[in-house]
Amino acid sequence: MQHFHFKKGSLLYENHFKTMADLADFVAEGEVDYQITDEGLMLSAKKSSGVNGDFSHWLFWLNKDFPDRIMIEWSFTPIEEPGLCMLFFSATGERGEDLFSEHLKKRTGHYPQYHSSDIHTYHLSYFRRKWQDEREFCTCNLRKSTGFHLVAQGADPIPTVADAKEDYRLRLVKFDHYIQFSIDDLVVLEWEDDGYTYGSLLSAGKIGFRQMAPMKARYRRLQVYQAETY
Template sequence: MDDRDDAELGELLYANPLGCAEDVADFVMEGDGMASFPLGRLRLESRRDPKDGQAANIVYWCREHFQGDIAIRWKFWPIRQPGLCILFFSAAGRGGEDLFDPALSPRSGEYDQYHSGDINAYHISYFRRSYAEERRFQTCNLRKSHGFHLVAQGADPLPAIADCDPPYFMQVTKRGSLIRFYIDELLLFQFLDDGVTYGPVLDRGLLGFRQMAPMIAEYSELEVYRLQRSDME
């Protein structure tokens, strides 16, 4: 397995401070959600009562496409729990279509539309506080879709919101078929996708933030870098 330091960043491909409405003018909200900036950073929350179940959950997509060896970085503030936060990446139609191709089925924030619908994606759930069993024993999970394939898991170091000291520095790296996830530079898990067990390795696609109601969270300084090549390549 490749053990090179994924912190070796190359070209900056995308930078967004997520500081005001103009910064997210081309983002797309799926589900009945609200984006606001009360503290100069992106705050996401559902407008629906969590009793509405999956219909109350939201996904907020960045419309930029990324592919190849990349690092995705952002700062994260959990504001209110219970709830759950996810990052989708390498998201595209199962036939390689753009995520917003009109040929794809409409999506409205309900989870099965994302893991068992007509799109492919990797998705990391990194703040899982929706259910009592998640709060008792906290993990970060990587799933690969289409399908609901749990492919990697690691301990979640973040405390309950009452004890949080944000911001937390989040980073996902994807070098070829190797995915790693870090919080505050601590490696929590890695996954080497063999491209066979759960279908081909996913590459070009979009990234998006998902929240499960009644979670409220804030985000800033979204950046995507090309990972530096080394003499080993």
């Protein structure tokens, strides 16, 4: 595998999650409970959705299209377990439509609607503490859809909530065929998409955060840059 070193280019988007007005760019699918505090954006499932099992999970999309060759950075603090946290990126309709096109099937947060329906996307699970086997051996998983293709996996350095520190700085780089994910500057996983084995190479599109209930987590300082190599 060819290894790359990246630097930040021009800033494409920034959100410090200081006021409720900062959420105007986001679209919720599923029962999302979101609160802005002095410490940032707190996300969890609404308590009323807890009776719905796997239908109580949700996705929080940033309603902006980003080009290829981007670096996504955000600060993340796990607050309550069990649960799971994910980042979706390069998300479009299956024919390249806008993710919110009226021609696409309605989505309500149920996972199969995102990995095996009518959208294309990469999705990274970076804090997996939902099921017992995930808690026994913690990994970060990268998948490509349409389809439920596990394409890369790496060890998760973030401890459980009881031992977690404040604000892990997460970075996802999508640069043509190459994807790299790091936590506090430690590279956790990287993968090259050949554009054939699991379908055509994905490029521009939207990003979104997902959690599996009853996970509660805090987000701060979301920044998206044009990525450059050096």
